[in-house]
Amino acid sequence: MKPSVVLVTGVSREMGSRVAAQLAADDSIERVIGVDTMPPGPRAIGALGRTEFVRADIRNPLIAKVVNSANVDTVVHMNVRATPRSFGGRNAMKEMNVIGTMQLLAACQKSDTVRRFVLKSTSAVYGASPNDPALFTEDKVPRVPPRSGYGRDAVEVEGYVRRYGRKRPDVSLTILRFANFIGPDSDSALLRYLSLPVVPVVLGYDARLQFVHEDDALAVLGIAIGEDKPGVFNVAGEGVIPIRQAVARAGRVSLEVLPPLMSVAANVTKRMAKIDVSGDQLALIMYGRGMDIERLVNDFGYQPTFTTREAFDDWVARRLTPVVTPALVGGAEQALVGMLPDGDRFAEASS
Amino acid sequence: MSPAKVIRLRDSGGSEEHPSASAGSGLPASGPDVPGWERKAAGALAFLRRRLTGDFDVDEYGYDQDYYDHVIGPALNWVYDSYWRVETFGLENIPDDGAALLVSNHSGTVAIDLPMVTVAVREHHPKHRMVRALGANFVFALPVLAVIARRMGATLACNEDADDLLSKGHLVAVFPEGVKGVGKGWNERYKLQRFGRGGFVRTAIKNGVPIIPTAIIGAEEALPMIGRFNGLGKMIGVPFIPVLPTPVPLPSKWMIQFGEPIPTDHLDKDALDDPMLLSELSDQIRETIQQQVYDLLRTRKSIFF
Numbered sequence: 093m094k095p096s097v098v099l100v101t102g103v104s105r106e107m108g109s110r111v112a113a114q115l116a117a118d119d120s121i122e123r124v125i126g127v128d129t130m131p132p133g134p135r136a137i138g139a140l141g142r143t144e145f146v147r148a149d150i151r152n153p154l155i156a157k158v159v160n161s162a163n164v165d166t167v168v169h170m171n172v173r174a175t176p177r178s179f180g181g182r183n184a185m186k187e188m189n190v191i192g193t194m195q196l197l198a199a200c201q202k203s204d205t206v207r208r209f210v211l212k213s214t215s216a217v218y219g220a221s222p223n224d225p226a227l228f229t230e231d232k233v234p235r236v237p238p239r240s241g242y243g244r245d246a247v248e249v250e251g252y253v254r255r256y257g258r259k260r261p262d263v264s265l266t267i268l269r270f271a272n273f274i275g276p277d278s279d280s281a282l283l284r285y286l287s288l289p290v291v292p293v294v295l296g297y298d299a300r301l302q303f304v305h306e307d308d309a310l311a312v313l314g315i316a317i318g319e320d321k322p323g324v325f326n327v328a329g330e331g332v333i334p335i336r337q338a339v340a341r342a343g344r345v346s347l348e349v350l351p352p353l354m355s356v357a358a359n360v361t362k363r364m365a366k367i368d369v370s371g372d373q374l375a376l377i378m379y380g381r382g383m384d385i386e387r388l389v390n391d392f393g394y395q396p397t398f399t400t401r402e403a404f405d406d407w408v409a410r411r412l413t414p415v416v417t418p419a420l421v422g423g424a425e426q427a428l429v430g431m432l433p434d435g436d437r438f439a440e441a442s443s
Numbered sequence: 444m445s446p447a448k449v450i451r452l453r454d455s456g457g458s459e460e461h462p463s464a465s466a467g468s469g470l471p472a473s474g475p476d477v478p479g480w481e482r483k484a485a486g487a488l489a490f491l492r493r494r495l496t497g498d499f500d501v502d503e504y505g506y507d508q509d510y511y512d513h514v515i516g517p518a519l520n521w522v523y524d525s526y527w528r529v530e531t532f533g534l535e536n537i538p539d540d541g542a543a544l545l546v547s548n549h550s551g552t553v554a555i556d557l558p559m560v561t562v563a564v565r566e567h568h569p570k571h572r573m574v575r576a577l578g579a580n581f582v583f584a585l586p587v588l589a590v591i592a593r594r595m596g597a598t599l600a601c602n603e604d605a606d607d608l609l610s611k612g613h614l615v616a617v618f619p620e621g622v623k624g625v626g627k628g629w630n631e632r633y634k635l636q637r638f639g640r641g642g643f644v645r646t647a648i649k650n651g652v653p654i655i656p657t658a659i660i661g662a663e664e665a666l667p668m669i670g671r672f673n674g675l676g677k678m679i680g681v682p683f684i685p686v687l688p689t690p691v692p693l694p695s696k697w698m699i700q701f702g703e704p705i706p707t708d709h710l711d712k713d714a715l716d717d718p719m720l721l722s723e724l725s726d727q728i729r730e731t732i733q734q735q736v737y738d739l740l741r742t743r744k745s746i747f748f
Contacts, residue, residue, distance in 0.1 A: 159739065222583035226504045296586025298593070300505055330504050340497030350588060363601040382503050384607070418496045425492040429485050434477045439484050 093207050093264075095166040095317055097123045099159060101196065102171035103145065104128040105438035106277055107212070108304065109136035111168060111313050116141035125162055127155065128171070129188075143221040151191045156199035163205045168317055169196060170212040172249050174242035174281070182241070189245040190252075200263070210266045210316045211253050215302070215328065215383050216243035217269060220375040226300075227384040230269070230324045243372040264320040268312060271383060272405050275306030278411040282376070283407070284367045289415050291339045292357040294350040299380030300332040305403035308396040315394060325392050326383035329400040335377065338404060343414020354378065468485035486513070486638040504604070505593030506573070515595050516565065523562040524709045526694050527661055531563040533701035539570045542609040542652040543704065546643055548635050548732050549624030551662030552685045553579070555692060560616055560659065561595060563699050575608050576616040577601075581681050602646065609650040616657075617643045619725070626671065632663040633740065635733045640718075641725030644707075648714050648721075656728055658735035661697025664746045695746055698739045702731060 098115050102108040103126030113136075115124045123142045125410065126132070130141060131147060148154045159167070172189045200206045218228045221236035228234070238244045250267060257265040272282050282301075304327050312327050339346040349357045358374055361367050389395050398406065408414075429435050471612050490513045493499050497508040523529045537543065550556060561574045577600035583589045598604045600617065617637040618624060627636065647654050669684035677683075705728065714720050 186694070215588075222589060222599075223580040224599070225601045226598050227603065227607060229603060294586075296590065299589045300501075300503070300593075330503075332501065332505070334501055334505060334507075337497040337499070337501060338494055342497075384603075416495065421492050421495045425488045428488050432481050432484055434481055435485075437477060 093165065093320065095121055095165045095208065097121075097125070097162055097205075098124045098166045098168065098317065099127065099162070099164040100143075100168045100170060100210075101127045101192075102142065102169070102173070103140075104130050104132040104136070105170070105173075106279065107273065107309060107313075108170045109140060110277075110306070110310055111170065111317075112143045113141065114310065114314055115140035115317065116143045123162060125158065125164065149188075149192070151187060151195055154197075155195055155322060156202065159199040159203050159206065164203070165205050166208040166210070166317055167196070167206055168210045168212070168313070169193065169253075171196075172212070172214075172242075172246060174214075174216075186245055190244075190248050193249045193252055197252055200258055201256055206263060206332055208266075208317070208320065209253070209256070210313065211250070211268065212313070213250055213267050213269045214242070215269050215271045215326065215381060216372060216376075217250060218370065218381055218383070219243060220299075220379045220381045222379050224379075224381065227382045228326065229384045230326055230387055237279055238372045238375075241372045260368045264322045266316045266321050267324040269324065269326050269383065270309055271302040271304045271326075271400075273306050274303040274407045276311050276407065278407065281367050281373060284365065285361065285377075286338060286342055286344070287366060287412060288361070289344060290347050291344050292336055292349045292354070292361065293339065293346045294351050294354050294378045294441055296351065297378050299335045299377055300382055301335055301376075301380055301400070302328045302332050302382050303340060303400045303403045304328045304396065305398035305406065308394075308398055308403075311397075312388070312392070312394055314318065315392070321353045321392055323387075323391065326390050327383050327388055327396075328383045329386055329396050329398050329403045330385065331400045332380070332382050333401050333404055335380065339406065340416075341401075342408050342412055343416045343418075344415060351378070378413045447634055476522045490514075490683070498526065504575070504598045504608075506575070506596040507594040508573070510594045511573075511596070515591060516562070519558050519562045520566060523559060523566070527559065527665065527697040528561060528694075529559055529661070529697040529699060531567055531699045531701070533629040533703075534564070534568050536701045536703055537564060537568055537572065537614065538653070538704070540572075540612065542650065543614055543655055544609070544643065544647045544652050545574065545614065545655045545701070546655050546728055546732065547616060547618050547657035548633075548736055549618035549620040549626060550632065550659070552625050552668045552687070554582075554618070554625055554665040555665060556659045556662040557597070557616070557618070558595070559662075559697060559703045560699065564614065572614050574616050575613045577605060577618075579621060580681075584680055602642075605646045606650060609652050617646075619643050619729075619744045626668070626683055627663070629663075629667050629669065632667075633660065633736050634728050635736070638725045638729050639669055644724045644728070645715055648707045648710050649712070650710040651710075654728060655704050656702040656731045656735060658700045658702070658732050658739055659697065660699075660736060660739045660743060661695045664695035665692040665697075666696070667693075693747075696743060696748055698743055700735045700739050702735050705731075 103112045109132050115121050126143045127146045127148050129149050146158055181252055219236050219238040223235045279284045300363040302436045429438050501507045557576050564572050564574050573596050576597040578597045582592050620636045623636040668685045672684040675684050
């Protein structure tokens with residue numbers, strides 16, 4: 093089934109607006125309806141084109157009217173969020189995420205027209221602990237599921253979406269578990285944290301981080317919206333980047349923090365740099381996590397164009413100004429090598 | 444006089460390369476030899492530069508070849524060569540490439556045998572292969588140890604990681620005795636404990652890889668455990684806290700024997716559902732290793748020499 097009337101929730105956010113803009117530019121799609129609590133920012137409005145914006149709190153049953161009156165056939169749910177501050181607190185965020193999803197699903201369940209449902213989910217559903225395999229496959233249930241925050245909400249949301257899928261087997265259901273987005277337009281607590289000139293890292297641990305480039309994420313969403321791709325798929329760039337390497341490649345200095353003091357450091361960061369840090373994000377920074385993308389490549393049929401490291405480097409190159417540059421380090425190395433008795437006979441140090 | 448022409452060799456770690464004589468950022472192509480200490484100093488500075496700029500490769504398990512070659516490897520090599528004076532036999536039984544499962548006895552109170560197996564193959568096998576060892580989960584919960592374990596190619600002992608590594612053609616090492624193995628008292632030394640439920644046999648058959656029975660002696664005497672605190676250990680997240688006569692491991696004489704490979708690709712996948720068969724195979728392998736252990740003990744002249 094080719095999509096004709098597409099509903100996108102969370103359209104005012106970065107990835108939501110890009111998805112809607114991509115759909116709006118596709119003439120084969122009759123209508124694009126974007127839903128969010130706040131209107132999109134001025135930069136997004138231009139790109140959104142003919143997207144019809146509906147300001148609705150999806151916790152409100154109004155969403156059912158939108159779905160039915162417009163004869164929506166494809167729903168893209170991108171409204172599950174991880175930023176408590178912008179909602180006025182954790183409880184409000186949870187309500188928006190979970191209750192909002194329930195209302196949306198109730199509307200879809202009653203609808204005769206919805207045939208395809210795509211959920212933007214997250215790797216956070218796997219939690220982060222030392223007892224986990226190095227790479228999670230989609231059917232793996234984590235030994236330590238996320239206990240709070242965004243990860244917990246995401247697990248609940250996935251549960252409700254699956255239940256909806258069981259009640260409506262005629263609907264093609266796609267759940268996409270994205271690694272952390274990264275790219276020139278991305279903004280998240282993790283990226284803000286890695287942009288700090290001095291980045292606190294937990295002494296004695298080197299978390300493996302994984303990213304998906306926003307261009308790859310957009311491409312995957314586009315495919316999932318345009319074709320039936322039922323199932324659950326991990327979406328990430330190949331490979332991982334350990335957190336200290338990430339800090340080094342970003343040209344930052346890492347500050348080693350003793351494990352018990354890490355939550356103190358997180359609170360200080362939260363207050364000073366206004367970065368929303370929650371419990372499960374601390375676990376991510378400490379233990380890291382990886383996802384296997386074999387199903388994405390073989391079954392879904394998409395090979396990400398950026399590996400985790402390439403995606404990270406792209407963000408660094410386009411968004412950051414290094415504090416510690418390769419030239420600086422290389423210069424120091426050259427100076428020190430030059431001090432050796434035979435120093436002038438060694439190769440130039442810069443990479 | 445113009446400086447000698449300089450030719451750059453390798454820089455950061457790449458594939459399964461092995462650092463041979465030199466590990467520097469560049470070496471003189473001609474002219475009188477540069478003293479060894481200078482090469483090492485230049486190499487160390489180049490390594491620091493790569494660390495500070497993040498210019499090295501890490502695989503998805505956290506294996507950091509550059510870090511191993513410059514930090515972990517040299518330290519372990521010294522211990523292998525000079526302290527425990529390990530003698531290794533049977534390296535020809537380890538294939539030059541492709542996946543295989545090394546199954547070994549386990550001892551040494553704090554799993555000191557695992558790094559020695561890694562060094563034995565890395566340094567002395569003609570292809571300098573990197574063993575990917577599977578460790579218990581508390582290893583990855585402990586600070587510092589978690590990092591070192593991953594950077595030397597180890598990962599969690601779980602089916603997903605084992606299957607993934609074997610399917611990619613790696614040499615994987617398992618220690619089926621597990622904590623029961625390292626927690627043996629002095630009276631039980633070198634008596635192989637039960638091999639769990641034979642999970643490693645399942646893994647080998649599922650992936651169609653040969654099993655290489657491995658025996659290691661020397662670890663029991665290096666850290667002889669004279670007592671253990673279970674409760675206290677569990678409180679801090681480790682299986683037990685050992686009571687040792689000395690804080691530093693003793694310089695016992697070690698020997699490692701890699702036995703003849705036992706192929707599994709002739710067994711069809713129905714075997715995977717047959718617990719009797721798996722249990723039988725597991726016991727057979729345990730006996731093979733036990734025999735290898737006794738042979739090594741007979742060959743060894745004494746505990747320390």
